Structure formats: structure tokens, C-alpha cells
Amino acid sequence: MARIPLLALAVSALLSIGPAWAEGKPLPPPASNAMPPVELTINMDNGKPVCAPAEVLLPADTNVELHVVSQANAPITITMGEQFENGRVLHADGDLVHVMSEKGYLVKQNGKGTLRLRTMKAGSQEYACTSTKNQDAPFKGKLTLTPPAG
Helix, strand or coil: CCHHHHHEEEEEEEHHHHHHHCCCCCCCCCCCCCCCCCEEEEEEEECCCCCCCCCEEEHHHHHHHHEEEECCCCCCCCCCCCCCCCCEEEEEEEEEEEEEECHHHHEECCCCEEEEEECCCCCEEEEEEECCCCCEEEEEEEEEECCCCC
């Protein structure tokens, strides 16, 4: 008879621990409460993707809304270093699919979508737009994260 209460206690303990294992480390509060919208457009030029702006300027450690609009006749994968990893994507909708083990987002042909992100710390790194039809010729731009104002 003593086995049943012990089993129930063990199951209860495992269930209370389970959700903590499943959740990632929560992000600290954003450096700013502003959520500036930014648009990233994608076109094709001679079978190669071209993303605009070539330099994406965002405030660091801040929640931002990235609107993606593709007029490309092929699916395009967007990568931005570690920006799409570690729970930094707060929300995604539209024609966007998380790919490459959280390293990129695939935008469907002529697709549109919105990514709500917590940006990384201040600094610069490369971002890329790569066509699924021509992976050897990605567009390479610059992601610059600046300290947030106020």
C-alpha cells in the first residue's frame, strides 16, 4: 500500500519539473518599450534575390516588427546570424516558415508575413537572402543593431 503514495509523489514531482525543462530561458525585459516596424522587401534580378534595404538598422535589445514582402518568383530563405534563435522570435505569421534549425525563415514565393523579434545586443553582422533555385548566389546585406534611444 505504501508504494501507491510514493508513486503518486514521484509522478507529481516529475510533472512539476516537466514544463521547466520544455521552456527556454526567458528573455530579459526589452531595453525599450517601442516596437518600431521595419519592412524588408525581396525581388529577383537575373535569377538572384535582392533584399532591401541592404543595411537593416534596428535598435538592440528591443522588440521589433519586421514586415517581409516578397515579389520573388521562388521561395527565399532569410538568415540573420543568431537573430532567429534562442527564443528571440516572439511571433511569426503569414507566408513564413522557420527553417535551418532556427537559423532562418523561408518566405514563400510572392509571400508576405510579419516577424516580431527581440533583437540581439548592439553590433553588426551579415544577413542573407537565398533563393531555393540558386543557393550559390545569395544576396548579402548588413544587420546593424544600435543602442536604443532613451
